Amino acid sequence: MKAALYQQWAKDTRKFWDSESEFEAKYRRICSDPEIDSCEDESRLKELWEKRTREELDQLIDGVPIREDWSCLEIGAGIGRLLKPMAQRCHQAVGVDISAKMVSYAENYLADTPNAKVMLNDGMTLSGVEDSSIDFAYSHLAFQHLTMLEVVKSYLAEIHRILKPGGYCRIQCWREAETPIKERFKNILRPILGKTVYHGPRRWLYAPGKEVKFGGITFHPHQWQHLLRKHRLTVTNIQLGMGHEYWMWTTSRKQ
Numbered sequence: 001m002k003a004a005l006y007q008q009w010a011k012d013t014r015k016f017w018d019s020e021s022e023f024e025a026k027y028r029r030i031c032s033d034p035e036i037d038s039c040e041d042e043s044r045l046k047e048l049w050e051k052r053t054r055e056e057l058d059q060l061i062d063g064v065p066i067r068e069d070w071s072c073l074e075i076g077a078g079i080g081r082l083l084k085p086m087a088q089r090c091h092q093a094v095g096v097d098i099s100a101k102m103v104s105y106a107e108n109y110l111a112d113t114p115n116a117k118v119m120l121n122d123g124m125t126l127s128g129v130e131d132s133s134i135d136f137a138y139s140h141l142a143f144q145h146l147t148m149l150e151v152v153k154s155y156l157a158e159i160h161r162i163l164k165p166g167g168y169c170r171i172q173c174w175r176e177a178e179t180p181i182k183e184r185f186k187n188i189l190r191p192i193l194g195k196t197v198y199h200g201p202r203r204w205l206y207a208p209g210k211e212v213k214f215g216g217i218t219f220h221p222h223q224w225q226h227l228l229r230k231h232r233l234t235v236t237n238i239q240l241g242m243g244h245e246y247w248m249w250t251t252s253r254k255q
């Protein structure tokens with residue numbers, strides 16, 4: 001990837017995720033949905049945060065035989081929402097995140113969890129994590145926001161590098177959904193009218209000058225499995241629509 005383009009991408013991506021407060025990070029970036037967005041009651045918000053965390057943790061560890069002596073690593077860990085319960089199940093739970101603000105809120109959120117921490121990274125590598133040192137690498141609600149294919153590929157290569165042989169990888173990303181027929185008709189006219197072609201739910205790719213927002217690369221299940229295999233990660237399970245209509249969870253293992 002061209003260095004200047006990557007630097008601009010990292011700067012724009014950080015700007016989007018660098019939330020002004022822990023409240024904004026939790027309820028406007030990490031757990032945001034129509035019910036949360038319209039809720040003004042703090043205790044209800046806390047309840048929703050905890051409920052979603054429990055449900056998503058169950059999806060995340062589905063089929064992974066986590067052991068007490070394992071080292072786990074999360075890509076795009078935010079304030080450590082999933083690392084906290086994960087740390088109760090393993091020896092060490094470490095996360096990386098592109099946003100310095102998220103990392104600083106994580107220090108507070110994980111203050112009572114000594115075997116968990118979030119480290120600032122460059123948004124595409126796991127430098128500082130030793131080769132073949134991790135039993136379980138995972139990512140939830142982060143790959144769906146990656147807006148450059150090079151970044152996805154870089155992370156997959158890094159996951160292969162840091163996993164122990166036989167180590168587990170579990171990633172949630174957005175599945176390519178078929179474009180609704182109405183949108184397909186509209187797409188015929190859009191280029192003539194000078195409008196952007198609709199690519200389906202949440203699909204959003206980076207271009208300098210374009211505002212970063214929610215959304216990122218979407219993958220067709222075959223395309224995604226092919227990419228994992230190319231990075232020497234053997235796919236053992238793929239779950240479509242678990243947790244959300246467009247979520248795709250995959251389990252893979254280092255060969």
Ligand SMILES: C[S@@+](CC[C@H](N)C(=O)[O-])C[C@H]1O[C@@H](n2cnc3c(N)ncnc32)[C@H](O)[C@@H]1O
Binds near residue numbers: 096
């Ligand atoms: C929706 S939050 C999810 C946080 C956490 N995984 C959770 O489920 O609670 C997405 C996180 O991914 C981080 N992120 C986005 N792009 C990233 C990248 N390229 N590398 C590392 N972190 C990234 C953001 O800063 C943010 O903290």
